[in-house]
Amino acid sequence: MRVGESVRSGFKSLLHNKLRSFLTMLGIVIGIFSVIMLTSIGEGVKAQVTSQVESLGANLLYVLPGKVEINPHKTESRLGVRETGFGQANNTLTYEDVMALREEKQLKAVTGLYTGVDRLDKLKILVSTTGADEDLKQISNLRLRYGRFISKADREHSARVAVIGDQANKEIFGGGNSVSRTFKLNGKDYEVIGVLEYKKPENMGPRGEDINVKIYLPITEMLNRQKDKNISQILVQAKSAGQVDSTQKVIKAAMLKNHGEEEFSILKQQDMLNAINNILGILTAGLGGIAAISLLVGGIGIMNIMLVSVTERTREIGVRKAIGASRRDILIQFMIEAVFLSVVGGVLGLAAGVGGAKLLPEAVPTIQTAVSIPAIIVAIVFAILVGVFFGVYPATKAAKLNPIEALRSE
Amino acid sequence: MSIEIKNVFKTYKNGDEYTEVLTNISLTIGDGEMVAITGPSGSGKSTLMNIIGCLDRPTKGSYLLEGQDTGGLNDKKLAAIRNEHIGFVFQSFNLLPQYTALENVELPMLYANTSPGVARKKAREALITLGLEQRIKYKPNQLSGGQKQRVAIARAIVNTPSVILADEPTGSLDSKTGKEVLEVFKTLNKSGKTVIIVTHDPAIASETNRAVKIKDGVIEEV
Numbered sequence A: 001m002r003v004g005e006s007v008r009s010g011f012k013s014l015l016h017n018k019l020r021s022f023l024t025m026l027g028i029v030i031g032i033f034s035v036i037m038l039t040s041i042g043e044g045v046k047a048q049v050t051s052q053v054e055s056l057g058a059n060l061l062y063v064l065p066g067k068v069e070i071n072p073h074k075t076e077s078r079l080g081v082r083e084t085g086f087g088q089a090n091n092t093l094t095y096e097d098v099m100a101l102r103e104e105k106q107l108k109a110v111t112g113l114y115t116g117v118d119r120l121d122k123l124k125i126l127v128s129t130t131g132a133d134e135d136l137k138q139i140s141n142l143r144l145r146y147g148r149f150i151s152k153a154d155r156e157h158s159a160r161v162a163v164i165g166d167q168a169n170k171e172i173f174g175g176g177n178s179v180s181r182t183f184k185l186n187g188k189d190y191e192v193i194g195v196l197e198y199k200k201p202e203n204m205g206p207r208g209e210d211i212n213v214k215i216y217l218p219i220t221e222m223l224n225r226q227k228d229k230n231i232s233q234i235l236v237q238a239k240s241a242g243q244v245d246s247t248q249k250v251i252k253a254a255m256l257k258n259h260g261e262e263e264f265s266i267l268k269q270q271d272m273l274n275a276i277n278n279i280l281g282i283l284t285a286g287l288g289g290i291a292a293i294s295l296l297v298g299g300i301g302i303m304n305i306m307l308v309s310v311t312e313r314t315r316e317i318g319v320r321k322a323i324g325a326s327r328r329d330i331l332i333q334f335m336i337e338a339v340f341l342s343v344v345g346g347v348l349g350l351a352a353g354v355g356g357a358k359l360l361p362e363a364v365p366t367i368q369t370a371v372s373i374p375a376i377i378v379a380i381v382f383a384i385l386v387g388v389f390f391g392v393y394p395a396t397k398a399a400k401l402n403p404i405e406a407l408r409s410e
Numbered sequence B: 001m002s003i004e005i006k007n008v009f010k011t012y013k014n015g016d017e018y019t020e021v022l023t024n025i026s027l028t029i030g031d032g033e034m035v036a037i038t039g040p041s042g043s044g045k046s047t048l049m050n051i052i053g054c055l056d057r058p059t060k061g062s063y064l065l066e067g068q069d070t071g072g073l074n075d076k077k078l079a080a081i082r083n084e085h086i087g088f089v090f091q092s093f094n095l096l097p098q099y100t101a102l103e104n105v106e107l108p109m110l111y112a113n114t115s116p117g118v119a120r121k122k123a124r125e126a127l128i129t130l131g132l133e134q135r136i137k138y139k140p141n142q143l144s145g146g147q148k149q150r151v152a153i154a155r156a157i158v159n160t161p162s163v164i165l166a167d168e169p170t171g172s173l174d175s176k177t178g179k180e181v182l183e184v185f186k187t188l189n190k191s192g193k194t195v196i197i198v199t200h201d202p203a204i205a206s207e208t209n210r211a212v213k214i215k216d217g218v219i220e221e222v
Ligand SMILES: Nc1ncnc2c1ncn2[C@@H]1O[C@H](COP(=O)(O)OP(=O)(O)OP(=O)(O)O)[C@@H](O)[C@H]1O
Pocket: B012, B013, B014, B019, B021, B039, B040, B041, B042, B043, B044, B045, B046, B047, B048
C-alpha cells in the first residue's frame, strides 16, 4: 500500500499543476509521435516495394547480362574493382540462351525480353517496344481484354503481330476492340492480336513500368531487325517457390554451356527484396533515431520540471518524512511522477502517431504508411526508460533531503 | 513510551563555523507524562524536539526510546518509529495543500501499510473526534487556523502513537482557539499518551504537570 500512496500522490501533484504537467509531457508526445510517424512511413515504403516485387510471383528468376554481386563478398584488398558491372557490361545474353533454357524440363516458363525503340508512324513519335516470348503472359500474369497473347507460332514465324496496352490502344485506335486492326511501325504493318486489360498504375511492375503503355511484339521479330542478336534479360519461372534455388542451379549449368565463363547473373526475387529491404531498413532506423533525439530532449524537460518540483515541495517532503515516509517512499513517489509524465506523454504521442500514420495516406495518397508493432513497443519502452532515467536524479535528490532542513524551508 | 536523553550535544557546522545548540543535555520523560518545554527563541527547543521525534540525530550522546538506543537505527527503522510511535504537531500546521483534510489524516496510515478502506474510516473517525465532521472534504486553504491545527492533531494521533510532540502548536492561534487546542492535548494525555509541548506561553506551561526550560544550551526544571 505504500506504493499505492506514492501513486496517489504522484497523480495528485500532476493534476495540481495541469498545464505544467501537460507542457512537460509535450516533449515526450512530440518525440514518440515523430518516431511512430517516421518509422510508419519507412515501413509503408518497404511494404509497398515488397508487394510490388512480390506481385510478380515469388518463384521468378531474372537472368541479366554481366556479373552482379548483390551481396558482395568482402575481399582483403581494397584495391579490387569489380570486373563487370550491371548494365554497362557488354551485353552477353543471346536468344540462344533462351532456347537452351526452354529445353530444360525443370523450368515452368521462360521468356527473353528485348527492349527496343521503334517509330510509330501514325503519331509520328518514337515508342518503346518490348520483344517477348509466349511465356511472358503466364510469367507476368497478363490479362487480356480482347484477343490473345503472342503464341508459339507467332514467335516461331517472327510474325508481325502486336499485343498492346490499354493506353496504347486508346492513343493509336481511340480504344475499343482493336483486334485485327493494323498500325505501322517503321513503315511496316503490324496486326493487333490482343489488347491488355487496364491496370491501375499502383499495380505497376517492379521497375515502375506502366503496363498500359506497352507494345509487345514477338521477340524473334524484333531480333530479326537487329544486327546484334543480344537480348536485355531472361525471365524464368520456377515450378514453385521452393524450387527457386535448384532452378537457379539448372539455369546456371545450362547457361555455362553457351558461355565460357559466368558473364551473366541470375537474380532471385528474394535477393532483390533483401537488398531493397536492407537499404530501406537502414533508412527507417536512421529516421527513427533522429526522431528519438527529440525524446531525449523531452526527457531533459521532465528532469528539469522534476527538479523544480522537488525544490518547491521541500517542505512537503519534510512533512511526509515526519509522519513516517522513508527515503524509499519519497524516491518511489517522485519516480512515479517522472515515469507517469513520460508514459502518459508516450501514450498520447503513440495515439497521435498511429492516428497520423493512418490519416497521412488519405491526405497525401502517394505516401503509404504501415504502423509497425516493434516500433510501438520500442517507443513505449523508450518512453518509460526516459522517465526512469531522467527521474532518478531528482527523485534521489528528494529522498536524500534532510527532513529537518526540509521542514525549516519556507 | 519512556524517553531518555543522556548527555546529548547538537552542533551545527557551516563551513568552518560551528554552532553549538545543545550542550550536554540530559532529560528523562516517563510514560504518560505531559511536559512543557520553554526557553528563549533560538535556544534549541525545536532542535531537541526533532531529536526526540527521531527526525534528527544528536551529534554526541545517546537517546533511548523505551529503553532502545536509537543511535544505531537506519533510516527505514527511524521512519517506522516516527510513523508508529510519534505524532508531530507543528506551529505552521504543515498540511499538504493538494490533499483534503481527510486525505491528510489518512497519510500516516498509508505509510503504515493500512488498507485504504480502513485508513479512510479511521481518518474520518479521528476528524469527527476533533469536531471537524463538517470539514472532512475541505482543503487546507478552506480551513481556519484552529481547524487546520485540529486536522494536524487528527493526523498526529490517527496511528495511535504513544508520544505526541507539539512544537508551538498554539503559536499561530488566538488565545481562545489556543486554549481549545490545549484541551485536546490534555485529553490525549489523560488517555495515556506522552505529550511534549514546546511553548512560549507561560499560561500553557502552567497547565502541564511538568515544565523544563532550555537556556544557553542547558536544560533546567522549572
Ligand atoms: N542548519 C543549521 N545550521 C546552523 N545553525 C542552525 C541550523 N539549524 C538551527 N540552527 C541554530 O540552532 C539554534 C536553535 O534553533 P531552534 O530552531 O532549535 O530554536 P528554537 O528554540 O526552536 O527557537 P524558536 O523558539 O524561535 O522556534 C538557532 O540559533 C539556529 O540558528
